[in-house]
Structure formats: C-alpha cells, structure tokens
Amino acid sequence: VDFHDADATGQQLVFCNSYHLLLQPGPEVIAEAGGLHNFIGRRDRPLITDSGGFQVFSLAYGGVHEERSGGSAEVTKELKRSGGTRKADGNKGGQNILNSDGAPPVKCTEEGVRFKSYRDGRKITLTPESTVQAQKAYGADIIIPLDELPPHFTDRSILEESVERTHRWEARSLKEHLKEVKEQAMYCVVHGGLDVELRTKSVEYLTSLPFDGYAIGGSLGKNAADLVELLEWMMPMFDEDGRKDKPRHLLGIADEGSIENAITKGIDTFDSCYPTRLARHGTLLTTDEGSGGRINIKSGKHSKSYGIPIDSNCSCPVCQRYDRPYLWHLFKAREPLFTNLATLHNIAYMNTLMAKYRQDILDDKI
Amino acid sequence: VQGQPESSRVPASAMTTTEEMKVKLILHCENGSPPYLTPALLATCFPSTSRAVNDHLVFGIAVRDSCVTPVYKPKEKKPRKTKQKNKSNPPSRQGSTVSDGVSSVASMSGAKPTGYTFTGRPLHDDLIIPREYNVLACPSFDLIDDGKSGNNGTKAATATHKELSLVTPRGHQKLTPSLYREVVEKMEAPTSIGLYDEASEENAKRNAKSVERTKLWLEEWTNSSAEMEKVTGHKSKLWAPIVGGADLTLRLDCIENATRQSSVCGVALIGIHHIADRQARIALLQSCSKAIPKSMPRAVLVANSIGEIMDAAQNNGGVQYIGSSLPALLARSRRALILDLFGWRNEEGKDQQDGDGRPKKRPRTEGGARSTKDGCICLEDKAFARDTAPFVEGCPCLACTEHKRAYLHHLINAKELLSEILLFVHNLHHLLSLLQEMTDATAIGKQMEFVQHIERQLQS
Numbered sequence: 001v002d003f004h005d006a007d008a009t010g011q012q013l014v015f016c017n018s019y020h021l022l023l024q025p026g027p028e029v030i031a032e033a034g035g036l037h038n039f040i041g042r043r044d045r046p047l048i049t050d051s052g053g054f055q056v057f058s059l060a061y062g063g064v065h066e067e068r069s070g071g072s073a074e075v076t077k078e079l080k081r082s083g084g085t086r087k088a089d090g091n092k093g094g095q096n097i098l099n100s101d102g103a104p105p106v107k108c109t110e111e112g113v114r115f116k117s118y119r120d121g122r123k124i125t126l127t128p129e130s131t132v133q134a135q136k137a138y139g140a141d142i143i144i145p146l147d148e149l150p151p152h153f154t155d156r157s158i159l160e161e162s163v164e165r166t167h168r169w170e171a172r173s174l175k176e177h178l179k180e181v182k183e184q185a186m187y188c189v190v191h192g193g194l195d196v197e198l199r200t201k202s203v204e205y206l207t208s209l210p211f212d213g214y215a216i217g218g219s220l221g222k223n224a225a226d227l228v229e230l231l232e233w234m235m236p237m238f239d240e241d242g243r244k245d246k247p248r249h250l251l252g253i254a255d256e257g258s259i260e261n262a263i264t265k266g267i268d269t270f271d272s273c274y275p276t277r278l279a280r281h282g283t284l285l286t287t288d289e290g291s292g293g294r295i296n297i298k299s300g301k302h303s304k305s306y307g308i309p310i311d312s313n314c315s316c317p318v319c320q321r322y323d324r325p326y327l328w329h330l331f332k333a334r335e336p337l338f339t340n341l342a343t344l345h346n347i348a349y350m351n352t353l354m355a356k357y358r359q360d361i362l363d364d365k366i
Numbered sequence: 367v368q369g370q371p372e373s374s375r376v377p378a379s380a381m382t383t384t385e386e387m388k389v390k391l392i393l394h395c396e397n398g399s400p401p402y403l404t405p406a407l408l409a410t411c412f413p414s415t416s417r418a419v420n421d422h423l424v425f426g427i428a429v430r431d432s433c434v435t436p437v438y439k440p441k442e443k444k445p446r447k448t449k450q451k452n453k454s455n456p457p458s459r460q461g462s463t464v465s466d467g468v469s470s471v472a473s474m475s476g477a478k479p480t481g482y483t484f485t486g487r488p489l490h491d492d493l494i495i496p497r498e499y500n501v502l503a504c505p506s507f508d509l510i511d512d513g514k515s516g517n518n519g520t521k522a523a524t525a526t527h528k529e530l531s532l533v534t535p536r537g538h539q540k541l542t543p544s545l546y547r548e549v550v551e552k553m554e555a556p557t558s559i560g561l562y563d564e565a566s567e568e569n570a571k572r573n574a575k576s577v578e579r580t581k582l583w584l585e586e587w588t589n590s591s592a593e594m595e596k597v598t599g600h601k602s603k604l605w606a607p608i609v610g611g612a613d614l615t616l617r618l619d620c621i622e623n624a625t626r627q628s629s630v631c632g633v634a635l636i637g638i639h640h641i642a643d644r645q646a647r648i649a650l651l652q653s654c655s656k657a658i659p660k661s662m663p664r665a666v667l668v669a670n671s672i673g674e675i676m677d678a679a680q681n682n683g684g685v686q687y688i689g690s691s692l693p694a695l696l697a698r699s700r701r702a703l704i705l706d707l708f709g710w711r712n713e714e715g716k717d718q719q720d721g722d723g724r725p726k727k728r729p730r731t732e733g734g735a736r737s738t739k740d741g742c743i744c745l746e747d748k749a750f751a752r753d754t755a756p757f758v759e760g761c762p763c764l765a766c767t768e769h770k771r772a773y774l775h776h777l778i779n780a781k782e783l784l785s786e787i788l789l790f791v792h793n794l795h796h797l798l799s800l801l802q803e804m805t806d807a808t809a810i811g812k813q814m815e816f817v818q819h820i821e822r823q824l825q826s
Contacts, residue, residue: 029776041768
C-alpha cells in the first residue's frame with residue numbers, strides 16, 4: 001500500500017527490515033537518497049529498523065515448527081537448515097543459499113555472522129559495527145543492535161553461550177551507535193529463551209547499558225501459552241527504577257490474544273508482518289460475530305453476501321466502499337487491487353485495535 | 367476535406383463547440399474498479415473536481431470483466447427411507463426454489479458453482495465507482511484481444527444471431543442482447559456501447575456476419591427500450607458499436623445503420639487497432655469519421671500506444687473518446703511515460719498555468735539517452751538504481767512529487783506491488799495531461815504543432 005493510505009488508518013511506526021534492504025538496494029543507495037524517510041517518501045512519521053540478524057538466523061533454520069518437523073527436537077550444536085536449495089534470483093524473503101558442499105549457509109563467529117545473499121549468492125558479513133553503520137545510513141528513528149538468535153530447541157549450554165555472545169555484540173553495537181547518535185534511539189534486545197536465569201541475566205545486563213528502550217526478542221516459546229508465561233515472570237523486572245520509563249517493544253508478535261496479554265504485562269509497541277501476510281493470502285480480520293475473528297475471502301459463501309463489508313464495525317475506506325462479493329471477485333480474478341485493499345483493511349483493523357487498547361488504558365480498564 | 371493533403375488539416379476554428387475538441391480517455395477498469403486505486407488514492411491523485419479528470423477521464427467497465435457471477439444448483443435432498451413403501455404416492459424430491467438460476471446463500475455455503483451468468487449491480491450505489499466520475503459500460507473492450515489473453519489460449523468469442531459467447535475470466539459464457547441490456551441497465555451505466563460481434567479480418571465471411579449480428583442486436587436494443595426502462599427503471603444512452611475489421615464498406619454500412627436509429631447517441635469504432643498498417647488504419651478512421659454526423663460523439667476501442675492515441679485523436683481521425691489500458695499495461699511492464707508535453711507552446715522562460723490555475727512547470731525532457739520509441743523509460747534498467755530524479759521533473763503527480771526513480775527501481779527489484787501502483791498513477795496522470803494539452807492546442811489552432819512535437823519524441 002502507499003503510505004498515504006496506510007497512514008490515514010492511523011499507522012504510526014513502520015518496521016523496515018535491514019536484511020532485505022542490505023541486499024536490495026543497499027545502504028549506499030538509501031544514503032544517497034537522503035535516508036530511508038526520503039527514499040520511501042514517508043518523511044513525517046517514525047521508522048524502525050532492525051539489525052538484520054533475525055532474518056539471517058531464522059531463514060537458516062526456519063521457525064519452531066520447522067525445527068520440530070525437521071525431525072529433531074534434540075540438542076543441536078550447529079544451525080540447522082530448514083529447506084532445500086532455493087534459486088538465487090527473486091527469492092524474496094526466502095531461505096539463505098546452501099553452500100555447494102551442503103554446509104549450513106550461515107556461519108557465526110565472534111566477529112559476526114557470515115551468510116550468502118538469497119538474491120545473488122554473494123557472501124555477506126554482518127558485524128555489530130556494520131549493522132549499525134547500515135542503520136545510520138538508513139536514518140530510521142529507532143535502531144536495533146546485532147543479536148544472535150539460537151534455535152528454540154537447543155542445549156542450555158549452547159543457549160548460554162549465545163546469550164553471552166549477544167550481550168557482547170549488543171555492547172559493540174551500542175558503542176558504535178554512540179560515536180554518532182544522529183538523533184536515533186537504540187533499543188536493546190533481551191534474550192534467554194524460556195530460561196528464567198538467562199532471561200534475568202540478560203535483563204540485568206542490558207538495562208545497565210544506556211539503551212533508549214527495551215525489545216523482547218529471542219525465542220518466545222513454541223506457542224502463545226509459552227509467551228504468556230514468559231512475560232508473566234519477566235516483565236516485572238522492567239518496572240524497577242531506571243527502567244520503568246523506557247519503552248518496551250515485543251518483536252514479531254501480532255495475534256490478538258498475545259497482544260492483549262502482552263499489553264497487560266507492560267509491552268508498549270509491537271511489530272509483525274502477520275496482518276499484511278494474512279491479507280495477501282485472502283484472510284481478512286473482522287470483529288463480526290460468528291467469524292472467529294477472520295474471514296477467508298476465497299470461500300464461495302462470500303460471493304453473494306451483497307452489501308456486507310469485511311467488518312461491519314470498521315470505518316476503513318475498504319469497508320466503507322466494498323462488500324465481500326466484490327472482494328471475492330477481485331481475489332478470484334487475481335486483481336492486484338485485491339492485495340492493496342486487503343492489506344489496507346488489515347492494517348486499519350490492527351490500528352483500530354491498538355487505539356482501543358490505548359483508550360482502555362486511559363479508562364483504567366487495563 | 368476529401369482529397370486534401372494531410373498537411374492541410376481542417377483548422378480548429380471550424381470546430382463548433384469546445385466539447386467536441388476534448389479528447390477523453392476511456393480507461394479500461396479491469397474487474398470493475400479503477401486499476402490499483404484505493405478510494406483514497408483515487409480521491410487524492412485523480413479528484414473528480416480537477417479539469418483533467420472531469421474533461422478527459424471516463425471509467426470503462428466491461429461486462430465480461432466484472433459482471434460474471436456464479437450459479438449454484440441447490441443440493442437435492444435424498445428421499446427419506448420409509449418402512450412401508452407407498453406405491454401410490456412415491457416420495458417427492460425436495461429442493462429449494464431456484465429463481466433466475468441462483469439459489470439462496472444458505473444452500474450454497476461451501477458449494478461449488480454449477481455455472482456462471484451475468485449480473486448487473488449498481489455501479490455508483492455500491493460506491494465502487496463514486497458518482498462524481500464519468501462511466502461507460504461495454505460488453506468488452508475488444509473480443510479478439512480477449513481471446514488472446516484467455517485461459518490456456520482459449521479461442522476468441524463466437525456468436526450466433528441469438529447470443530454472443532464471450533471469453534470471460536470464467537471461460538466462455540453466453541450473453542444474449544436482452545441479458546446484456548438488463549445488466550447494463552441494472553449497473554445504471556449512464557452510457558453503454560451496444561452488444562457487438564467481432565471477427566478477425568482474415569475471415570471475410572465471419573467478418574460480414576459479425577456486422578449483420580451487430581446491426582440486428584442494435585435493433586433489438588432500440589425495440590426493447592421502453593420495456594426495459596419499465597422493468598429496470600433506468601435508460602442508458604446507447605452508443606452503437608461499429609465493426610467490420612479493415613473492410614471500409616462493412617464499416618460504413620454499420621455506421622449508416624447506426625445513425626439511422628433514433629436511440630443511438632454516439633458510436634464506438636471497434637477493433638481499429640487490429641489493422642497493422644498505420645496508413646491504412648488512419649485512412650479508415652478518416653473515412654469513418656466523415657460518415658458520422660459531427661454532433662455525434664465517437665469513440666475508438668482500443669488504442670494501446672501513444673502513437674495510436676495520437677492518430678485517433680487528430681482532427682481527421684476525429685475521435686473524442688479513446689478506450690485504452692495503456693497506463694496499466696505500461697505499469698505492469700515497469701515503464702513510465704516521460705514525454706515532454708509542453709514544448710510545443712514555444713514560449714521561452716514563461717511558466718504556463720494549467721486548467722486548475724496552478725503554475726505549470728515545463729517537465730525536463732529525457733534527452734533520448736534512455737527513453738524509447740514508446741515515450742517511456744523502463745525503471746527496471748540498472749541505470750536508475752541511483753537516480754534521485756522523479757520520473758518527470760515538474761510532474762505534479764503523487765509518484766513524482768513523493769518518490770524518485772531509484773525508489774521505483776528498488777521496488778521493482780523487490781517485486782513490490784507498490785511499484786505498479788505508483789507507475790500506474792504516474793502514467794494515467796501523464797496520459798490525461800497529454801490529452802489536456804492536445805485539447806488546448808486544438809482550441810488555439812495549434813494541434814499540428816502539438817502532434818509533431820509528440821511524434822518527434824516517439825521517433826527519437
């Protein structure tokens with residue numbers, strides 16, 4: 001969607017993935033254009049970029065599901081591959097390219113992480129310093145240091161080593177950032193998986209450094225219940241003096257149940273590609289009763305629901321103008337306008353939801 | 367005037383009204399909505415109050431694109447097994463009542479359609495096309511093109527005297543003249559092109575039959591006007607389709623028949639773009655134009671290049687309405703129009719004002735290094751990876767004011783849909799500006815200068 005449309009729904013913070021931007025078009029091009037705000041034409045609203053580390057690691061071994069379906073829930077001592085070889089061209093968001101000898105595509109050392117571009121196969125090294133330099137070139141308002149993401153299913157010793165390395169990387173990133181702050185805020189990323197001791201250690205260490213905010217990252221469990229439990233015991237640690245006034249961000253979560261729970265635990269902001277990805281595949285979010293929170297527009301039952309919008313409580317331009325049969329038709333006709341409208345609606349839905357939660361906080365309901 | 371050399375065109379002052387000079391784009395709205403444009407983008411980029419939109423833009427809705435609806439047969443309930451068989455009263459089959467071949471929503475939940483039909487829904491009331499915009503309905507923008515783009519190389523539309531078998535996104539579907547009329551009246555389209563048959567020029571016999579059928583269906587429309595208005599409560603203005611391929615005799619026959627009908631308010635020349643030879647195409651246009659009364663609006667379906675648009679719109683081509691998918695076609699092939707539209711004005715160092723009273727800055731001419739004969743640049747070209755200029759310097763469209771060529775290049779490489787959206791916005795804006803400039807040039811007797819100015823760029 002164009003930012004005019006997205007911002008009109010109340011969109012505030014937009015997350016730009018450094019990993020993809022690093023590979024295409026590259027920090028130099030964006031810097032020459034005057035930074036990300038100028039490059040994308042969104043000059044008056046905030047942007048946040050990450051280090052690129054999440055995609056590097058997660059695309060190497062996929063998510064928790066891939067780990068489990070890969071056949072091994074046991075300890076792993078190296079990063080696992082989660083898919084077969086993919087083509088180098090046009091593999092947007094795809095897997096990292098396997099080495100020709102079949103070795104893992106990602107190599108992690110104390111210096112940083114080395115991987116192959118999914119676009120053209122060239123080798124790229126990310127270090128704590130280089131990711132900060134790239135994010136300086138992008139000029140986003142909030143930036144994130146480099147962290148290591150271990151697999152969810154891993155030995156505790158491996159996890160501990162990973163947390164220690166992440167701490168060293170984040171400190172290096174912070175040091176690089178402080179050389180020239182450029183009116184950017186840097187959030188740390190708290191790690192430790194579901195291990196109480198490691199999470200506590202991570203919170204204690206990272207909050208002792210002059211970060212501007214705290215992001216909760218790393219493995220958040222295999223399901224929503226794990227996340228609930230994690231936040232339950234971890235978030236009170238951020239309420240101590242010196243920490244409680246800084247914003248807390250939860251990385252990569254956007255399902256409604258998790259959001260509601262996380263807000264009650266003190267999370268301030270969220271990011272995810274989930275609502276827009278759902279939209280592209282024909283799943284539209286709704287508050288209408290009996291829909292279970294979403295509709296699958298490709299279903300034939302929507303082809304005759306004349307006059308019924310996606311969500312009868314939604315005031316977005318899509319629901320004000322189009323009904324389900326027309327969107328069904330656009331989807332079936334593979335009309336690009338469907339993607340545009342569906343994405344716009346889901347963005348509007350999420351922004352309305354977040355506005356409701358903000359009001360609930362002000363009304364002391366949360 | 368017949369026999370006059372092309373260089374001695376009918377001066378603009380001979381035109382009786384300004385309305386006749388306005389050249390309008392009938393934008394092909396595939397699937398019923400303006401392509402790529404959300405309601406906010408439509409209102410922001412192409413407000414109905416702007417001169418360019420009001421005077422030069424019509425949204426063209428093709429019934430074959432957007433009016434195909436599924437038909438469901440109700441599930442037949444199996445008769446209950448009874449203990450005693452009653453031979454005198456055999457069990458009856460029960461099913462929901464079917465009207466117009468469409469069953470209730472409840473009965474078709476999860477069911478697959480058993481067929482398709484055409485259904486009209488009010489365009490404006492459904493707010494898909496806001497009321498302030500001009501709209502025109504037609505069966506299809508071109509039947510032969512539909513056949514080329516059909517699924518799995520489907521052959522083109524076929525016809526009998528009773529019905530046309532259209533190529534739609536749901537395969538071949540039959541459309542009778544009365545059903546077509548009902549659909550466009552239910553759409554409440556202010557203007558509609560009548561149902562037509564079209565054949566490729568290789569088949570002379572089929573071509574002649576297509577003219578026969580088109581004339582027959584036109585008469586059916588005329589004869590059913592009163593009754594249809596009573597049933598649907600709406601009366602669309604009829605433009606007669608003129609078919610006949612490259613055969614001038616057939617075309618003139620079609621025109622003569624159409625202009626005889628009192629219900630006909632305009633004409634639409636179908637399939638001129640299939641005539642490969644440019645001079646032959648222009649000659650046919652000129653001849654047809656002379657046969658059409660001056661007061662009658664005339665359209666061409668379709669013209670999908672700047673050259674074809676210019677040929678149709680020039681005086682002797684004499685067409686006021688031009689159907690085209692050009693902005694979307696160019697956007698899908700990652701191309702942006704970059705013609706210099708204002709150089710013909712020949713006033714140095716002086717900024718003009720556009721029709722909305724804003725200073726009109728002269729766009730920077732591309733200089734020919736990267737532009738091609740279609741007046742475009744291809745933003746996929748690596749040369750634009752670091753180009754921080756807009757598509758056209760001084761262009762007030764959203765894409766040019768908010769974005770740079772480098773960003774579009776990036777979006778294309780990232781395979782983002784936003785690239786097509788922005789390219790479409792720019793291309794449509796540029797095309798409307800071209801038509802606006804052409805109209806202005808005609809009004810002050812400088813149409814030739816304008817045409818030559820554009821043609822020079824297409825040849826460079």
